Amino acid sequence: MSIVIAIDGPAGSGKGTVANILSEKLGLVYIDTGAMYRCVALASLRENCALEDQEKIIEIANRIQIEFDEERRTFLDGEDVSGLIRTKEVSQIVSPISSIVAVREILVKKQQDIAHGKNVIMEGRDITTVVLPDANYKFYLDADVDERAKRRFLQNQESGIEMSLEEIKENIMKRDYNDMHKEVGSLMRTDDQVYIDTTHLTIDEVVEKMLEVIKEK
Numbered sequence: 001m002s003i004v005i006a007i008d009g010p011a012g013s014g015k016g017t018v019a020n021i022l023s024e025k026l027g028l029v030y031i032d033t034g035a036m037y038r039c040v041a042l043a044s045l046r047e048n049c050a051l052e053d054q055e056k057i058i059e060i061a062n063r064i065q066i067e068f069d070e071e072r073r074t075f076l077d078g079e080d081v082s083g084l085i086r087t088k089e090v091s092q093i094v095s096p097i098s099s100i101v102a103v104r105e106i107l108v109k110k111q112q113d114i115a116h117g118k119n120v121i122m123e124g125r126d127i128t129t130v131v132l133p134d135a136n137y138k139f140y141l142d143a144d145v146d147e148r149a150k151r152r153f154l155q156n157q158e159s160g161i162e163m164s165l166e167e168i169k170e171n172i173m174k175r176d177y178n179d180m181h182k183e184v185g186s187l188m189r190t191d192d193q194v195y196i197d198t199t200h201l202t203i204d205e206v207v208e209k210m211l212e213v214i215k216e217k
């Protein structure tokens with residue numbers, strides 16, 4: 001039987017970091033679905049495509065090749081864009097782009113194809129509800145918005161991305177609202193997810209809690 005772990009949660013809730021660690025500990029393929037929406041956003045920026053031009057954005061989502069390698073780098077049409085998809089410009093437009101229903105359909109299908117028949121850990125906003133509703137383990141990670149902004153600020157500093165704490169907090173709050181009010185694929189809490197508030201927990205503590213749930217089942 002394959003192991004399928006689905007994690008949802010808002011930006012900065014720690015899902016990427018813990019999914020990465022768990023994928024190594026459990027030998028799972030890690031899929032960062034936010035990176036895929038970010039690739040569509042980056043490609044749209046490069047083609048000077050306005051946010052209003054949904055037809056073009058859908059055409060781009062259909063056309064581009066998105067791949068991950070074993071070192072968890074993200075490739076857009078063969079180019080390593082792992083850093084470029086985290087810039088301020090991409091972060092500002094990715095949530096509205098991810099609200100386009102047809103873009104979601106295209107990416108959900110790609111995500112399901114990547115996961116098919118594999119032992120995976122996948123994280124995003126609609127993984128437990130839409131992409132992998134039959135996952136063996138479902139988690140919702142959360143944290144206070146100030147803590148999430150602080151984490152993202154530190155991550156950005158490490159990667160050399162210039163954004164003030166205030167700017168990050170504002171961007172996160174806008175995305176939270178947008179991500180929770182989508183026509184399709186909204187971020188939501190459900191009864192079958194294990195909810196973990198990571199505000200006052202270390203990364204190791206979150207990983208430990210998740211491993212306990214996984215071992216229990």
Ligand code: DC
Nearest residue numbers: 011033034037095098124125126175
């Ligand atoms: O996880 P992230 O912050 O890199 O995600 C970037 C954006 O992509 C986020 O604002 C919402 C969107 N997203 C989505 O709509 N569905 C997903 N499964 C993953 C991300």
